[in-house]
Amino acid sequence: MHKENNLTKNQQIVLDLIEKSKEPVKAYSILSNVKKRGINAPPQVYRALEKLIKIGKIHKVESKNAFVVCKNTNCEVSNATAFSICQACEKVTEIINSKLSKYLKSFQDNTGMKYKKYNLEFFGLCQKCKSK
Amino acid sequence: MHKENNLTKNQQIVLDLIEKSKEPVKAYSILSNVKKRGINAPPQVYRALEKLIKIGKIHKVESKNAFVVCKNTNCEVSNATAFSICQACEKVTEIINSKLSKYLKSFQDNTGMKYKKYNLEFFGLCQKCKSK
DNA sequence: CTACATAATGTTATATTATAACAAATTTAA
DNA sequence: TTAAATTTGTTATAATATAACATTATGTAG
Ligand SMILES: [Zn+2]
Ligand SMILES: [Zn+2]
Ligand SMILES: [Zn+2]
Ligand SMILES: [Zn+2]
Numbered sequence: 399m400h401k402e403n404n405l406t407k408n409q410q411i412v413l414d415l416i417e418k419s420k421e422p423v424k425a426y427s428i429l430s431n432v433k434k435r436g437i438n439a440p441p442q443v444y445r446a447l448e449k450l451i452k453i454g455k456i457h458k459v460e461s462k463n464a465f466v467v468c469k470n471t472n473c474e475v476s477n478a479t480a481f482s483i484c485q486a487c488e489k490v491t492e493i494i495n496s497k498l499s500k501y502l503k504s505f506q507d508n509t510g511m512k513y514k515k516y517n518l519e520f521f522g523l524c525q526k527c528k529s530k
Numbered sequence: 531m532h533k534e535n536n537l538t539k540n541q542q543i544v545l546d547l548i549e550k551s552k553e554p555v556k557a558y559s560i561l562s563n564v565k566k567r568g569i570n571a572p573p574q575v576y577r578a579l580e581k582l583i584k585i586g587k588i589h590k591v592e593s594k595n596a597f598v599v600c601k602n603t604n605c606e607v608s609n610a611t612a613f614s615i616c617q618a619c620e621k622v623t624e625i626i627n628s629k630l631s632k633y634l635k636s637f638q639d640n641t642g643m644k645y646k647k648y649n650l651e652f653f654g655l656c657q658k659c660k661s662k
Numbered sequence: 663c664t665a666c667a668t669a670a671t672g673t674t675a676t677a678t679t680a681t682a683a684c685a686a687a688t689t690t691a692a
Numbered sequence: 693t694t695a696a697a698t699t700t701g702t703t704a705t706a707a708t709a710t711a712a713c714a715t716t717a718t719g720t721a722g
Contacts, residue, residue: 408700425679439702444680460592461649463679463708482643493639501633505652507625511614513654517593520637521647528644540671557708571673576709595679595708 405449411435412446413467416456422464422490451476459483459490461519470494477515478503486527493520537581543567544578545599548588554596554622583608591615591622593651602626610635612650618659625652 405413411432416423429443437443447465450456454476456465461483468476469492480493480502502516537545543564548555561575569575579597582588586608588597593615600608601624612625612634634648 406699437701440680441682442701445700460651482639482641482645484643485646491641495639498637502650505630507614507627507652509614509623509657511616511652511654511656512660513614513652514617515653516650517653518634518648518650519592520639520643520645521649522643522645524643525641538670569672572709573711574672577671 404453406446408437408442409446409449411437412443413450413455416450416465417467421488422459422462422466424462424464428465457481457492457517459519460517461521462488462490464490466490466492468492479516480518480520482520482522482524484524484527485521486523486530489524493518538578540569540574541578541581543569544575545582545587548582548597549599553620554591554594554598556594556596560597589613589624589649591651592649593653594620594622596622598622598624600624609647611648612652614652614654614656616656616659617653618655618662621656625650 412428415428415431425440425443425447428447429437429440432443437446447456447458451458451465454468456467457476457479458465459481466481478499480495480498482491482493483489498518502518503513505513505516544560547560547563557572557575557579560579561569561572564575569578579588579590583590583597586600588599589608589611590597591613598613610631612627612630614623614625615621630650634650635645637645637648
């Protein structure tokens with residue numbers, strides 16, 4: 399909502415919109431909601447999204463092709479993300495759990511590949527949906 | 531390659547194609563490659579993919595919108611998947627690691643949400659690309 | 663066996679997500 | 693300054709996925 403440093407006008411407009419939303423926002427939903435602010439076409443939105451992802455301000459929820467603000471002060475560069483996704487109401491929450499991130503950041507598979515980045519998505523029922 | 535039980539003709543054709551491929555296959559690549567076998571339109575491919583995913587024969591690699599055969603005899607229902615993805619050559623490998631899956635299957639976040647399913651994608655450089 | 667209901671498959675059309683290609687404007691740095 | 697480089701705007705199109713309905717196959721009651 400407030401002016402962030404080093405962001406262009408379009409990036410700020412897109413970030414503001416994602417921040418205001420309670421749920422993940424899709425690119426074309428962003429587009430239609432920012433047309434009144436002078437963003438006219440998909441590439442303008444996708445370029446802003448790309449930059450915001452790169453600097454860790456937002457994340458893409460891959461299974462939903464939607465975007466959320468980062469809730470984690472530590473993942474400035476967006477290289478270690480985890481989400482909890484309700485299969486009923488589609489609520490998405492970023493998981494902030496240092497044990498989990500520590501475990502995954504240091505994970506080594508048997509091929510010796512060293513990981514720079516991971517994205518984890520958990521699916522289940524949230525409290526509200528469980529009790530229905 | 532060999533006839534699987536309980537699969538329809540289209541499901542078998544699509545599965546065969548994905549099994550033959552060394553790399554993740556995209557839906558429209560599948561479509562163009564199975565036209566000679568009588569599959570003509572996207573819904574036929576997507577329905578087959580949906581079923582194959584449900585029974586755990588294949589997985590979707592979300593970050594690539596592509597499909598791979600399951601390499602893990604244990605994830606019959608596809609509810610616990612992990613992949614390693616090379617950012618250079620795009621090679622994708624299913625990670626089969628019982629410690630990892632045990633850890634993630636029993637993971638609890640602070641909201642008390644109980645997870646039924648997860649998908650984890652690691653990114654980095656594979657051995658071959660690292661040494662270039 | 664029919665005749666009807668149900669489910670599965672085929673087909674056409676369209677919706678949704680994302681990027682290519684180029685033009686115009688802005689910024690940078692000789 | 694002015695030419696190059698980068699960023700932004702714009703048009704067009706590519707790539708991914710599903711809706712809607714027609715057709716065919718399968719199952720079930722009479
Ligand atoms: Zn984050
Ligand atoms: Zn819910
Ligand atoms: Zn698997
Ligand atoms: Zn590689």
